[in-house]
Amino acid sequence: MKRFLSILTSLAFLTALTVGAANAAAAGGAEDPLISLGYISGYITNVMNRANSMIETSMSTLKSLMTSQLDQLLPAAPAGEVAVGYKMLNLRSGGTVTITTGSSVNLISGTLRITSLQGTLINVSDGTLVNKTDIISANNRYFAAENSSATFTVYSSAANVTVNGAYTMTPSGNLPANSFFDVSGHWAEEYIYSLSSSGIVSGMGDGLFMPNNTVTRGMFVTILGRLYGADKAAYSVSKFSDVSISDWYGPYVAWAAEKGISTGYHDGTFAPNENMTREQMAVLIMRYAGMASAPLKQAAGEKTFSDDGIIGSWAKESVYAAQRAGLIGGREDGTFDPKGTATRAEVCTIVYRLIKAINR
Numbered sequence: 001m002k003r004f005l006s007i008l009t010s011l012a013f014l015t016a017l018t019v020g021a022a023n024a025a026a027a028g029g030a031e032d033p034l035i036s037l038g039y040i041s042g043y044i045t046n047v048m049n050r051a052n053s054m055i056e057t058s059m060s061t062l063k064s065l066m067t068s069q070l071d072q073l074l075p076a077a078p079a080g081e082v083a084v085g086y087k088m089l090n091l092r093s094g095g096t097v098t099i100t101t102g103s104s105v106n107l108i109s110g111t112l113r114i115t116s117l118q119g120t121l122i123n124v125s126d127g128t129l130v131n132k133t134d135i136i137s138a139n140n141r142y143f144a145a146e147n148s149s150a151t152f153t154v155y156s157s158a159a160n161v162t163v164n165g166a167y168t169m170t171p172s173g174n175l176p177a178n179s180f181f182d183v184s185g186h187w188a189e190e191y192i193y194s195l196s197s198s199g200i201v202s203g204m205g206d207g208l209f210m211p212n213n214t215v216t217r218g219m220f221v222t223i224l225g226r227l228y229g230a231d232k233a234a235y236s237v238s239k240f241s242d243v244s245i246s247d248w249y250g251p252y253v254a255w256a257a258e259k260g261i262s263t264g265y266h267d268g269t270f271a272p273n274e275n276m277t278r279e280q281m282a283v284l285i286m287r288y289a290g291m292a293s294a295p296l297k298q299a300a301g302e303k304t305f306s307d308d309g310i311i312g313s314w315a316k317e318s319v320y321a322a323q324r325a326g327l328i329g330g331r332e333d334g335t336f337d338p339k340g341t342a343t344r345a346e347v348c349t350i351v352y353r354l355i356k357a358i359n360r
Helices: 002-026 037-073 189-197 217-228 250-258 278-291 313-324 344-358
Strands: 081-092 096-100 104-109 112-118 121-123 128-130 141-144 149-154 158-170
Touching (some): 096 141, 189 344, 217 278
Antiparallel strands (some): 096 158
16 A cells, blocks of 8 residues: 555656646746747747748739739730830931830920821820821820831931830931921822922921921022022022022022022112012012923913002012913912912922923
């Protein structure tokens, strides 16, 4: 019996030691009401590590999803590049940028014209559809819709654009001499392009012809000189006090004076920068025809303009001769408007008709 009690006592002692040891080990743990600072520090670190791991996993999944969607929206351009975000392109005259479905262009500076368009191009800045040959506006974004592509050409000396999406580009190129983006659909388009392709008239720069701008006296005699084929090198002196032979129109003014087409004013000036009036234009046209020994056949019935009384006596014969030859007509209200200015489009039309009349 004593032996049995002795064994029980020994077991109880060992159990007490084990429990004590366990409790001692658990001191400061989660179950210990007196949580130690060491436990708090370790717990927070563990939570932060788990949170960072979850964030990294979520962001990786989101990144993969967005990349996949972006790849679908921005298909790679053939032999081109894909700009993710806005990429600046610096282009020079004749340079082009072509965008495809899901891509866009924004003009920062310069002049861009749409020279090729397949599908639908949208100005997302104002929600309007854009047409081929349109000039695009600065600080407006142009987006190529589904199954669409558009090519933009630089008509200024330089241009800065940003692109987003798939694109191809050429930094610079050559513009056709008779390519004007403000002439398409104009009533004088045929005459303007006919004369510009022959080198008789030229544009005003940046792809503009400005058909409705007025024509100066210097411009007009330059056009007649080019039509005649005047040799600029043959003229080294100007007879007019307000014209230098080194001016771009100088040799042509000297040519016109030599041929008796334009004698200038009584005070010895030519006034090259004054606007050409319609009656002056009629006089110079008829003098040119006479100088070129080109008798003009009658192509229109005689008429009297309702403002005949204000046509200068020095110009009246030429005005009506030009009218009968079919070179120049009146206004819709029956007037001739002799003191009115001649536009670039009107001049091209009259010179074109003169060429046809001479060659009849």
